[in-house]
Amino acid sequence: MEQYIYLFLGLFLAVLWLIIYFHKKDLRRKMLKSSLIGGFSGFIAEYWYLRDYWRPPTVLGNAVISVEDFLVGFVIIGISMSIYNFVFRQNEIEATPTRKGTFYILFAIGIVAMVSLPPMGFNSMLVSPISFICFTLFILFQRPDLLKKAILSGILLLAIAFPIYVILFELIAPDYWNKYWLLPDTKLGIRCYGTIPWIEIIWYFSWGSFGGVCYDFYSGTKPVPAKNQEL
Numbered sequence: 001m002e003q004y005i006y007l008f009l010g011l012f013l014a015v016l017w018l019i020i021y022f023h024k025k026d027l028r029r030k031m032l033k034s035s036l037i038g039g040f041s042g043f044i045a046e047y048w049y050l051r052d053y054w055r056p057p058t059v060l061g062n063a064v065i066s067v068e069d070f071l072v073g074f075v076i077i078g079i080s081m082s083i084y085n086f087v088f089r090q091n092e093i094e095a096t097p098t099r100k101g102t103f104y105i106l107f108a109i110g111i112v113a114m115v116s117l118p119p120m121g122f123n124s125m126l127v128s129p130i131s132f133i134c135f136t137l138f139i140l141f142q143r144p145d146l147l148k149k150a151i152l153s154g155i156l157l158l159a160i161a162f163p164i165y166v167i168l169f170e171l172i173a174p175d176y177w178n179k180y181w182l183l184p185d186t187k188l189g190i191r192c193y194g195t196i197p198w199i200e201i202i203w204y205f206s207w208g209s210f211g212g213v214c215y216d217f218y219s220g221t222k223p224v225p226a227k228n229q230e231l
Contacts (some may be wrong), residue, residue, distance in 0.1 A: 002180075003057040005173050010071035012164045017075040020086045027082045027092075034215060035078035042073020048114050048124035056180045076157075080211030083156045084149050090223035096143065098220040106135050123188060125199055129206035136210045139217045146213040149223060153212020154205040161204045165196050 021031055046069040058066035084090065110131050118124045140147055169176050174195055181197065183189045190198040216222055 002173050002176060003059065005168050005176055006056050006058055006066075006068040007071070008168060008172075009164060010068050010075060012168075013075040013079060013160070014071065016160060017078050020079065020082050024082060024086055027085060030215060030219075031078045031082055034081050035074045038077025039070040039074035041077070042069040042071075044111075045069075045073070045114070045124075045128065048118055052118055052123050052182060053125040054181050076207065077211055079160065080153060080157050080208045081215045083160070083208075084153045084212055085223055087156060088152075088223075089226045091226045092216070092221040093224050094220055095145070095216075095222035096220040099142070099217055100219075102142075103214065103218040106138070110135070123183070125183075125203065126188060129199070129203045132206035132210040136206070136213065139210075139213050143213070143217055143222075145222055146216055149216070150209045150213045154207075154209035157208030157211070158201065158204045162193075162201070165200065166193065169196055170194050 017031075017035070021028055024031075043065055046065050050063055050065070055063035056068075058064060058068050060066040085092065110128075113127055113131050114124060117127045136150055140150060170193070177191075177195050177197060178184060181189075183197070183199075188197075188199055192198045192201055
């Protein structure tokens with residue numbers, strides 16, 4: 001069963017992705033584009049996570065880059081950039097000039113941080129949420145109108161992920177993190193609600209906040225009430 005836990009995580013999240021996709025027609029194109037980027041980014045990120053964070057079993061073997069990395073990356077970025085609009089019935093309109101160039105610079109900085117900081121002793125799972133928080137703060141400095149969306153997107157993604165984690169890691173596979181996590185006896189090995197690592201909680205909130213506003217920053221859009229428009 002443990003071999004499929006990571007896959008189940010992606011499948012549980014995929015259910016919500018599909019619900020949002022079929023109910024928010026105005027977000028479909030953006031969700032697909034963002035999710036594809038997230039899927040391939042999942043492959044890239046897992047290269048570092050396998051080195052110093054965890055060694056999970058997958059459908060392709062133990063501690064290898066696998067299809068689950070693409071699936072989880074695909075659905076998480078799609079959910080994070082759309083969940084606020086879905087829950088609060090928001091549509092998006094053009095509001096400011098696009099900042100595509102600046103966004104690409106942020107993306108490059110994130111890659112440099114993941115390449116350079118883990119070899120210096122900083123865990124990759126700590127580098128990524130710190131990067132997300134810094135990037136979100138930078139975006140909010142440029143776009144303070146996105147503050148509410150950033151905070152609530154982080155909370156919503158965490159609220160979605162946490163019960164899934166409880167089901168998977170407390171009920172189905174309670175020994176999962178003891179077996180496949182590399183940080184149980186370190187300063188980062190603090191647990192939440194039994195066996196769930198606190199750093200996972202931080203990761204989901206930080207990514208939800210960044211993912212919730214990064215596309216608006218990139219494309220110059222902002223959420224507005226749907227006003228009974230078709231969702």
